[in-house]
Amino acid sequence: MSRISSKLLRLKQAGRKALIPFITAGDPHPEFTVPALHALVEAGADIIELGVPFSDPMADGPVIQKASERALAHKMSLRKVLELVREFRQTDTETPVVLMGYLNPVEAMGYPVFTDKAKEAGVDGVLTVDMPPEESEEFIALLTAVDIDPIFLLAPNSSAERIAKMGRLGRGYLYYVSLKGVTGASHLDLADVERKIGEIRSLTDLPIGVGFGVKNAEMAAAVSRLGDGVVVGSALVGKIEAAGENTDQALDEMTAMLRSMRAAMDA
Amino acid sequence: MQNSTEHYHQPDERGHFGPYGGRFVAETLMLPLQELDEAYQRYMKDPDFLAELDRDLKHYVGRPSPVYHAERLSRELGGAQIFLKREDLNHTGAHKVNNTVGQALLAKRMGKTRIIAETGAGQHGVATATVAARLxxxxxxxxxxxxxARQAPNVLRMKLLGATVVPVEAASKTLKDAMNEAMRDWVTNVDNTFYIIGTVAGPHPYPAMVRDFQAVIGREAKLQMSELTGRLPDALIACVGGGSNAIGLFHPFIDDHDVLMVGVEAAGDGIATGRHSAPLSAGRPGVLHGNRTYLMEDEDGEIIETHSISAGLDYPGVGPEHAWLKDCGRAQYVSITDDEAMTGFHTLTRLEGIIPALESSHAIAYAMKLAPTLPSDRNILVNLSGRGDKDINTIANREGITL
Incomplete structure (x- = not known):
């Protein structure tokens, strides 16, 4: 069983939900990332989603677009993201790390090379936003062969047929995009989320992480009652943007937010 | 519309041209793309739809566009005869309207009330705003x-037509970033919104659909060249950014293997400088904007900034069908620098009294290289994809002229 699956199983047995923060690797600069990941774990993160910056982040709103631009300005790249994961793993062998990004950097590296390097670095899951299962048979096979979980997105308009397909091909968890829009959007409707998650549960046994639009502790708690995990990205990344050069402030605000979410979810 | 080729059947049902094309998008767009594909498949066989499209192309766009024998230019160059397919004479001044008329009719049949588009030079934006106003x-x-900033006249035209023009400030602030932003809007407003992509790129079915709407260029040209010269042309030349005017001209000729097809990319300051927009000439395959194709990217797979004097060619990717035609050798791809394009621009303007778009000037410039190498009984057909009025500010700036 993968590190992600066993973590989610332990949480389930304990009656808790996973808190899954997202930050972009290398934002605002590469030295910030590994200490930030440790601090997020300290503040209550169960699984880390680490964004791989890309020049053309089509599915992201302005907050994560700018995070990508800041990271790329410091020459962050997929190779360097893997080095950061390796560094994180030197002192944390427990917390699953999911790489989240776009396909082209992986294509440029080559699927087999990426898969080997990711495994070696200690990556547990890969979520590629613009890679639907129809286009990724070869990549899925390579990932699962080395026990890296391919994680797929589900959307409010995903058909039953597609949900079932992702349920068959996905590992670890499914990421339910709670609204039609880009990351950081602000019109999440809990009743809609609840209805769709009911449908997803009837079609697959994989755990469900819910993300896009979770902004504060109250929303995290509400969403956590519906799914198995809550992904929080833009709200955290926005703290990095707001703090500018003052990365200590960014770290304080991010961990404070995560702690408040953790407390609200566990209450 | 008839099926224009007997032997060439691309793409496959999932939108692949060999290893290129496909549908690489976030999950939220999978259903709308499937719905679009179903509507497109259905209406391209619907006699009422096709009759309405033909009527609009004739009475609104002004088709067929003429083929003009550029005798003076041909004589000056002293080689093959150069013919121009006059897409610049279409309503709105470029080939782009062939596609926007088609997609807008499709949007109407699908019950969509809101149209979005990306634009580079502004020709596609104007052509989209035009059909949206009409409908x-x-x-x-x-x-x-x-x-x-560099296409101010077209920005004003779009606004006059009632469109909202959203300037995109991200990354290189050009066509690729406009396309990213249009995708973000579509994913957010997908229920009532139809995204009219202006070129033969993007996720399936766009490359095939835009090609089919633009193939009217090549179908007409085939008949017109036969009437004018008694045979098919020896060579076709068209500029390639995303590649819609080129594929529109080429596609009906793909199975005519004696017809040379040449796509002309923008070499900008020169391929060797790295400041260009020529992925087929100097890029490598990758995935961007929903399809696999040749891209301009760095070794880490990040898309790099492109350069061309012509905004319409300033794009780091290219339609996946061109990638396939290059790999299988059916079409050749060459490149023309900014300076060469300017020479083509001035030459055509002075010798024939036709002011070409800077995009089309790349095709003219390559024709000026090819024609002298061929005997005078050979015929070259150049797609004059647009008129140059929109470019006067760019040209004035470049040549130090104050308007």
Missing amino acids: GLECVVFMGSVDV
Whole structure:
């Protein structure tokens, strides 16, 4: 069983939900990332989603677009993201790390090379936003062969047929995009989320992480009652943007937010 | 519309041209793309739809566009005869309207009330705003802020037509960023919104659908060249950014293997400088904007900034069918620098009294290289994809002229 699956199983047995923060690797600069990941774990993160910056982040709103631009300005790249994961793993062998990004950097590296390097670095899951299962048979096979979980997105308009397909091909968890829009959007409707998650549960046994639009502790708690995990990205990344050069402030605000979410979810 | 080729059947049902094309998008867009594909498949066989499209192309766009024998240019060059397919004479001044008329009719049949588009030079934006005005649909056009500045006349035209023009400030602030932003809008407003992509790129079915709407260029040209010269042309030349005017001209000729097909990319300051927009000449395959194709990227797979004097060619990717035609050798791809394009621009303007778009000037410039190498009984057909009025500010700036 993968590190992600066993973590989610332990949480389930304990009656808790996973808190899954997202930050972009290398934002605002590469030295910030590994200490930030440790601090997020300290503040209550169960699984880390680490964004791989890309020049053309089509599915992201302005907050994560700018995070990508800041990271790329410091020459962050997929190779360097893997080095950061390796560094994180030197002192944390427990917390699953999911790489989240776009396909082209992986294509440029080559699927087999990426898969080997990711495994070696200690990556547990890969979520590629613009890679639907129809286009990724070869990549899925390579990932699962080395026990890296391919994680797929589900959307409010995903058909039953597609949900079932992702349920068959996905590992670890499914990421339910709670609204039609880009990351950081602000019109999440809990009743809609609840209805769709009911449908997803009837079609697959994989755990469900819910993300896009979770902004504060109250929303995290509400969403956590519906799914198995809550992904929080833009709200955290926005703290990095707001703090500018003052990365200590960014770290304080991010961990404070995560702690408040953790407390609200566990209450 | 008839099926224009007997032997060439691309793409496959999932939108693949060999290893290229496909549908690489986030999950939220999978259903709308499937719905679009179903509507497109259905209406391209629907006699009522096709009759309405033909009527609009004739009475609104002004088709067929003429083929003109550029005798003076041909004589000056002293080689093959050069013919021009006059897409610049279409309503709105470029080939782009062939596709927007088609997609807007599709949007109407699908019950969509809001149209979005990306634009580089502004020709596609104008062509989209035009059809949206005519059909009474809301229209939002995304345009990189660099392009907004260098294509000011087209920005004003779009606004006059009632469209909202959204300047995009992200990354290189050009066509690729406009396309990213249009995709973000579509994913957010997908229920009521139809995204009219202006070129033969993007996720399936766009490359095939835009090609089919643009193939009217090549179908007409085939008949017109036969009437004028008694045979098919020896060579076709068209500029390639995303590649819609080129594929529109080429596609009906793909199975005519004696017809040379040449796509002309923008070499900008020169391929060796790295400041260009020529992915087929100097890029490598990757995935961007929903399809696999040749891209301009760095070793880490990040898309790099492109350069061309012509906003319409300033794009780091290219339609996946061109990638396939290059690999299988059916079409050749060459490149023309900014300076060469300017020479083509001035030469055509002075010798024939036709002011070409800077995009089309790349095709003219390559024809000026090819024609002298061929005997005078050979015929070259150049797609004059647009007129140059929109470019007067760019040209004035480059040549130090104050308007």
